Amino acid sequence: MPTFTFGSGVLAEAGPNAQELGLKRVALFTDSRLRASEHVAKVLASLRESKVDVAVYDEVVIEPTDASLQHATRFAADGRFDGYVSVGGGSVMDTCKAANLYASQPAEFMTYVNAPIGAGQKVPGPVKPHIACPTTSGTGSETTGIAIFTLRALNAKTGIISRRLIPTIALIDPDTAASLPRNAVAATGFDCMSHALESLTARAYPRRLNPAQGVSRPVSQGANPFSDLLAAEALRNVGRFLVRAVNDASDIEARTEMMYAAMLAGIAFNAAGCHLPHGLSYAVSGLTKDWHVPGYPEGKTLVPHGMAVVLNNPSVWRYTAPCLPERHLHAARSLGAETRGAGPADSGEVLAQRVIELMRATKMPNGLTALGFVASDVDALATGAEPQYRVIKNAPKDVSREDLRALFGAAMSYW
Ligand SMILES: NC(=O)c1ccc[n+]([C@@H]2O[C@H](COP(=O)([O-])OP(=O)(O)OC[C@H]3O[C@@H](n4cnc5c(N)ncnc54)[C@H](O)[C@@H]3O)[C@@H](O)[C@H]2O)c1
Numbered sequence: 001m002p003t004f005t006f007g008s009g010v011l012a013e014a015g016p017n018a019q020e021l022g023l024k025r026v027a028l029f030t031d032s033r034l035r036a037s038e039h040v041a042k043v044l045a046s047l048r049e050s051k052v053d054v055a056v057y058d059e060v061v062i063e064p065t066d067a068s069l070q071h072a073t074r075f076a077a078d079g080r081f082d083g084y085v086s087v088g089g090g091s092v093m094d095t096c097k098a099a100n101l102y103a104s105q106p107a108e109f110m111t112y113v114n115a116p117i118g119a120g121q122k123v124p125g126p127v128k129p130h131i132a133c134p135t136t137s138g139t140g141s142e143t144t145g146i147a148i149f150t151l152r153a154l155n156a157k158t159g160i161i162s163r164r165l166i167p168t169i170a171l172i173d174p175d176t177a178a179s180l181p182r183n184a185v186a187a188t189g190f191d192c193m194s195h196a197l198e199s200l201t202a203r204a205y206p207r208r209l210n211p212a213q214g215v216s217r218p219v220s221q222g223a224n225p226f227s228d229l230l231a232a233e234a235l236r237n238v239g240r241f242l243v244r245a246v247n248d249a250s251d252i253e254a255r256t257e258m259m260y261a262a263m264l265a266g267i268a269f270n271a272a273g274c275h276l277p278h279g280l281s282y283a284v285s286g287l288t289k290d291w292h293v294p295g296y297p298e299g300k301t302l303v304p305h306g307m308a309v310v311l312n313n314p315s316v317w318r319y320t321a322p323c324l325p326e327r328h329l330h331a332a333r334s335l336g337a338e339t340r341g342a343g344p345a346d347s348g349e350v351l352a353q354r355v356i357e358l359m360r361a362t363k364m365p366n367g368l369t370a371l372g373f374v375a376s377d378v379d380a381l382a383t384g385a386e387p388q389y390r391v392i393k394n395a396p397k398d399v400s401r402e403d404l405r406a407l408f409g410a411a412m413s414y415w
């Protein structure tokens with residue numbers, strides 16, 4: 001976990017933090033829209049006031065690819081920086097992590113990418129300090145050792161996972177949320193919700209098959225008492241504040257609480273690991289042909305990560321609940337569902353219905369058909385999800401190809 005500071009105005013602490021870390025010359029990563037924002041301006045002013053030399057990289061691609069990460073790496077390697085600052089959402093923070101990694105520990109690109117898609121090699125040594133400043137309320141990337149990207153050759157999302165990638169310092173300033181478009185609040189809020197739900201229902205750590213110990217232990221260990229606590233708290237905030245945060249940009253309390261929930265859920269899923277909703281989402285975002293969401297970059301098909309994740313949620317909870325009914329009921333209750341009188345047999349439905357209620361209140365698409373998928377696409381979707389076995393194996397039960405087809409089939413429409 002990084003050292004983190006949460007609160008209004010903490011972006012102005014970037015400079016003193018960089019100075020304390022001994023940084024003389026940093027690269028500031030952001031995206032082209034945020035480049036002109038007051039958030040980037042505040043961080044730049046703070047760094048300059050602390051006499052830290054800064055070079056800005058604003059070419060981060062929203063939903064990054066292997067190509068965009070390599071482009072960012074060239075900037076990082078050429079600049080000979082002694083530290084990094086990221087100001088943006090998951091796309092920015094993940095790009096910064098990858099650029100820092102490859103500039104600090106140079107290697108052929110697929111070396112550190114998760115197996116079986118990449119070689120999955122351990123990062124052999126330290127990377128440079130990274131101060132992460134999130135501006136969305138969902139990924140929790142400021143707290144995780146994960147960088148996600150789309151590998152164009154497979155049209156599949158994958159990532160790099162290493163505790164070395166965990167930012168050194170996270171400055172989480174809820175003031176940044178005021179300028180978020182409503183669709184970004186909704187999509188990132190559901191990403192946060194799903195991180196928490198998946199942490200609570202991941203295969204419990206004593207049942208994990210991975211026998212690695214010591215430094216070889218995976219970053220994510222399965223559901224555990226620590227992540228359970230944080231995930232439940234994150235869900236309480238999502239249940240109370242998500243709809244308000246989406247529908248009213250001036251609702252400072254709601255947007256602040258969603259930033260906090262995203263941070264908690266990030267710490268939780270970094271420790272526990274995600275499973276089916278994330279594994280399935282990567283096939284959905286990779287195979288969607290024509291989808292555009294206001295508030296996101298124009299001109300290319302893009303399914304915001306959190307939207308791809310939530311579309312599979314109700315289908316997954318109906319499927320996984322029978323093996324962990326109490327946990328699904330606990331999750332539903334935390335998320336604000338009425339659970340009085342509900343028994344173990346109802347747990348999947350109660351949780352699915354609560355998620356659907358939140359989807360409807362925030363105008364999410366009604367299942368995969370809204371994105372153009374039809375029933376006969378379940379084969380292609382199942383094939384697209386299979387490379388995600390690393391996360392799918394973290395599900396609380398073993399998942400077959402037939403199960404994957406059925407899960408996508410049940411995600412076609414919900415109301
Ligand atoms: N590393 C992790 O642990 C982790 C976890 C979950 C998701 N992810 C990845 O993160 C990426 C998605 O990141 P995201 O959902 O945070 O969004 P994003 O970074 O892709 O940004 C989405 C849009 O919102 C805009 N934006 C961001 N902050 C803004 C603000 N404060 N005001 C106005 N506009 C703003 C951006 O310019 C962009 O157009 C995906 O690639 C996903 O796979 C990573």
Ligand SMILES: [Fe+2]
Pocket residue numbers: 139191195278305309
């Ligand atoms: Fe996510």
